[in-house]
Amino acid sequence: MNQAHGAPEAPVTTALYGKRVLVTRARAQAQEFVSRLQELGAIPIVFSTIHIVPPADHYAALDAALGQLATFDWMIVTSANAVVHVWERCTALGLGAGALESVRLAAVGPATVAALRARGLRAAVVPDRYVAEALLDALPAPAGQRFLLPQADLARDTLRVGLQAAGAEVVAVSAYSTVLAEPSPETLAAVEQGVDILTFTSSST
Numbered sequence: 001m002n003q004a005h006g007a008p009e010a011p012v013t014t015a016l017y018g019k020r021v022l023v024t025r026a027r028a029q030a031q032e033f034v035s036r037l038q039e040l041g042a043i044p045i046v047f048s049t050i051h052i053v054p055p056a057d058h059y060a061a062l063d064a065a066l067g068q069l070a071t072f073d074w075m076i077v078t079s080a081n082a083v084v085h086v087w088e089r090c091t092a093l094g095l096g097a098g099a100l101e102s103v104r105l106a107a108v109g110p111a112t113v114a115a116l117r118a119r120g121l122r123a124a125v126v127p128d129r130y131v132a133e134a135l136l137d138a139l140p141a142p143a144g145q146r147f148l149l150p151q152a153d154l155a156r157d158t159l160r161v162g163l164q165a166a167g168a169e170v171v172a173v174s175a176y177s178t179v180l181a182e183p184s185p186e187t188l189a190a191v192e193q194g195v196d197i198l199t200f201t202s203s204s205t
Contacts, residue, residue, distance in 0.1 A: 014040050014041045015040075016037065016040040016041055016042040016197075017040070017041035017042070018041060018042075018043065019041075019042045019043065019196040019197055020042075020043045020045055020193070020194060020195050020196045020197070021037050021042045021043065021044050021045065021195070021196065021197045021199060022045050022047050022191065022195045022197065022198045022199060023037070023044050023045065023046045023047065023048075023199055024047055024048065024049045024050075024198070024199060024200055024201070025046075025048065025199075025201050026048055026050050026051060026052050026178075026181075027046065027048040027051070027181070028052065029052075029080075029081075030046050030048065033199075033201070034046060042197075045187070045190045045191060045195065046187070047183060047187050047190075047191060048181045048183075049180065049181055050178045050179065050180060050181055051178070051179050051180075051181045052081055052176050052177075052178060053176065053177050053178075053179055054176065054177065055153055055174035055175065055176055055177050056153065056174070056177060057174065059085075059089055059175075061173040061174060062085070062086070062089055062150055062173045062174065062175050063089055063093060064173075065148050065150070065171055065173050066086070066089055066090055066093060066095060066099070067093065067095075069095070069099050069100070069102060069103055069148070070099075070102050070103075071146060072103050072146045072147065072148045072171070073103070073104060073145040073146050073147065074103060074104045074105070074106055074139075074142075074145060074146070074147045074148070075100070075103045075104070075105055075106075075147070075148040075149075075150070076105075076106045076107070076108075076135065076147060076148070076149050076159060077105065077106075077107050077108075077112055077115075077116070077123075077150065078107070078108040078109070078112060078132065078135075078151060078155070078159070079108075079109070079111070079112055079151070079152065080111045080112050080114070080115035081152065081175070081176050082112070082150050082151055082152070082175045082176070083107075083112060083115035083116055083119070084115060085150070085175040085176045086100070086150050086175060087100075087119055089175075097119065097120060097121070100119075100121055101121070103148070104124045104125075105121060105122070105123045105124055105125075106123055106124060106125040106126070106135060106138075106139060107123035107125075107126050108126075108127065108130055108131070108132065108134075108135050109130040110130075113126055125138050125139055125140075126138075132156060132158040132159045132162070133158060133162070135159065136158075136159065136162040136163070136166070139163075142163055142166045142167065142168040143166055143167030143168060144167060144168070145168050145169070146168070146169045146170075146171070147163055147168050147169065147170045147171070148171050148173070149170060149171065149172040149173070150173055150174075150175035151172060151173075151174070151175060152174070152175070152176055152177065152178055153174040153176070153177040153178070154177075154178060155172075159172075160172045
């Protein structure tokens with residue numbers, strides 16, 4: 001997948017028509033974006049800068065927290081990756097979807113909300129702005145509440161610090177890790193032919 005993808009027929013009037021667009025998303029998540037770019041007549045070049053892998057503790061902290069999910073008032077997910085890994089660990093632990101229905105969910109960003117909906121789950125709180133600070137403002141009375149934060153190993157500390165400052169109890173655990181990806185020779189060759197637009201969809205990329 002780390003190479004240029006041809007553009008389909010599209011109106012020449014589209015702003016992206018014929019443009020070579022570098023896509024830096026993790027390979028497993030790039031296809032939807034690539035397809036949309038192709039629909040607009042662009043030529044996507046998938047140059048994945050990161051891989052999504054299990055956390056360093058092999059899910060030990062996440063599994064322990066999920067095993068005590070009933071003790072939490074809220075679970076906050078800030079990425080689709082967090083949703084995927086939490087869901088997979090619940091399945092591996094035999095907890096089932098019912099376990100996640102026992103806790104209120106808060107989510108940041110439309111992709112995160114979509115990942116929840118795809119699994120039959122609904123977020124009770126979704127801020128209008130897709131940043132942690134907006135979620136802190138949107139959460140009702142966090143003081144005295146217990147929050148679970150399954151997140152990337154390199155996630156910002158904004159939520160944990162903000163919630164604790166508001167009087168909440170917070171358990172932050174690594175749900176996944178991001179590691180640098182090694183580009184293939186085909187990818188490097190495609191990039192050397194020139195790029196018109198660079199795209200970044202997260203601070204990790």
